[in-house]
Amino acid sequence: MSVIEVRHTHALDQDHARQAAETLAKDLSREFDVNYQWEGDVLRFKRSGVKGFLNFNPGEIHVHLELGLLLRPFKSRIEQEIQSQLDQLTKQG
Numbered sequence: 332m333s334v335i336e337v338r339h340t341h342a343l344d345q346d347h348a349r350q351a352a353e354t355l356a357k358d359l360s361r362e363f364d365v366n367y368q369w370e371g372d373v374l375r376f377k378r379s380g381v382k383g384f385l386n387f388n389p390g391e392i393h394v395h396l397e398l399g400l401l402l403r404p405f406k407s408r409i410e411q412e413i414q415s416q417l418d419q420l421t422k423q424g
Contacts, residue, residue, distance in 0.1 A: 333403045335383070335410045337394040341421035348387040351420035355394075356385065358416055363409060392417060 343351060352374050356367040365378045374385040380399035385392065394413055398406055 333398040333406050335394065335396040335398065335406060335413070337392075337410065337413050337417065339392045339394075339414070339417040339421065340390055341387075341392060341417075342390070343421060345387075345389075348392065351417070352385050352387055352392065354420055355413070355416045359409075359412070362412065363405075392421070 341348060341351070349372070356365075356374055356376070359365050359376070360367055363378075363381075365376050365381060367374055367376050369375075372386060376383045376385070376396060380402045381396060383394070383396035385394045387393070394417075396409070398409070402409075
């Protein structure tokens with residue numbers, strides 16, 4: 332299993348951090364066909380071959396994804412997309 336860990340610092344308040352997380356989840360869902368749902372302040376991702384979560388704390392957004400065998404070749408692309416989206420989203424707040 333291949334793991335993606337992204338920790339991204341931000342200066343957003345709780346509401347804007349949640350909005351950034353929701354926007355990221357929608358984009359990942361559209362681009363990589365990943366399902367997601369909120370469980371309190373944790374966003375859970377799941378589909379065949381991938382599972383993980385996103386949570387946000389004051390000052391940091393943490394994304395953890397576990398990729399199955401078929402998605403390993405896309406690890407770099409997925410990680411770059413997450414980082415790029417977080418860079419854009421956290422500058423908007």
